[in-house]
Amino acid sequence: MRYSFLDQFSDLDSFIHRLDPRTKLVSCLAFILAIVLTPPGRWQVFLGYFSLLLILIIISKVPVFYVLKRSLVILPFVVLVSLFIPFFKEGEVAGSYNLWLWQVSVTYTGLAILGxxxxxxxxxxxxxxxLSATTGITDLLKGLEGLGIPRVIVLILSFMYRYIFVVVDEAMWMRQAWHSRSFGNKGLRQIKTLGNIIGSLFVRSYERGERVYVAMLARGFDGKVRTLHSLTFRKADFYCGGLWFILLVVTGVFLW
Amino acid sequence: MHIPDGFINVPTVVVTSAVSAGAIAYGVSRANRRLGEKHVPLMGVMAAFIFAAQMLNFPVAGGTSGHVLGAALAAILLGPWVGVLIMACVFIVQCLIFQDGGLTALGANILNMGIIACFVGYYLYQGVVSFWGERRRSQLVAAFLGAWLSIVAAAAATAIELAVSGTSPLAVALPAMAGVHVLIGIGEGLVTAAVISLVMTTRADLLQLERV
Incomplete structure (x- = not known):
């Protein structure tokens, strides 16, 4: 399997890539909180935040086209929610359509909420x-731990990361075997086959989990995991994090 | 059903995050007590398993395809609290690495598709099995019903959160979301029942594990 499918571009080298993962995590959270807290309809504030982020994307050398393409991931949910928009009855009507038996009208309130x-x-x-294009997953996990996420969760996540490649590979082999044997296999039979695939994947994964644990025991695992900490919070992190926070506040306040 | 950032408002974010964080903390301590130090590698691999199972698409009518959520499956096989932990790890990875679901909506996503789906799926399965007995057929029907209701319940919770946040009116969102997922849940139920059937045939001992 292509190793980089999880954190593509995180091995580039740029100023953003070199920052401490904790700085990036907190800055990302601050950015998202700033956006979520902005009241509806302040388009100039949204534009300001967008420009700030665009500058960061350009500094980070991550291809802008890649970022835009990946951002389509929100589409399915947007489509799902936008189905409800015609049903806002209050407010001025922006346009109405006759769908078979229904008179559907789209109001400005509904459109404003969706926008x-x-x-x-x-x-x-x-x-x-x-964040994910500039931070490798191991760094991201170390950053999470540094920010006070419980040790156990970070450990489970790092085991998950380690075995995702193995388990996904197994799943893809079985899928390939399934597709090459099931030409025209439709309906319930197909569900049955998929159930068998996921079932054997479960049995194999469970056995693998036990084998891993036994192997760890054999090497002296006592429930504690000791790691070498290599996170360093440098001056650059301090200034960058501070500057980013100030820029967010300034944009939010002045463009209000 | 992964809610992105911006779709739910701040009070909803705070409440759902607090509930999810509390459930995860309790789940960790419970898994620690019941499974000992074994639970860390086991749950890591099982989270990778759910992640891989979600990548297996199957074609549905009209050119669309679907995949399983796996919450009910994890809960039935390993117990509801372990299911919550595994699903939470899957959502954390999906949010931070695939941007599937928002960072502020992480708590809501864990609550809907992790906590609610796991507990609804597990207890409906257990209820049906204890009502109809441990026969093979009753276990399969129980798995189908549990997985189906877990999807519908998760969709209903999502609709309620969206309505509380003022993103969509409850009177429309709840029937629409629940209605769509009544159909989607059938796929989840059938696949879950098929998985349980295979595990029962090949490794029935895995179904006798202590569930946490």
């Missing part, structure tokens, strides 16, 4: 894409 949430969701997703 607001979609803009917010899109900006936040851009921030998260920048």
């Amino acid at each position: 607001n949430v979609v803009t917010k969701a899109w900006l936040c997703v851009l921030g998260l894409i920048l």
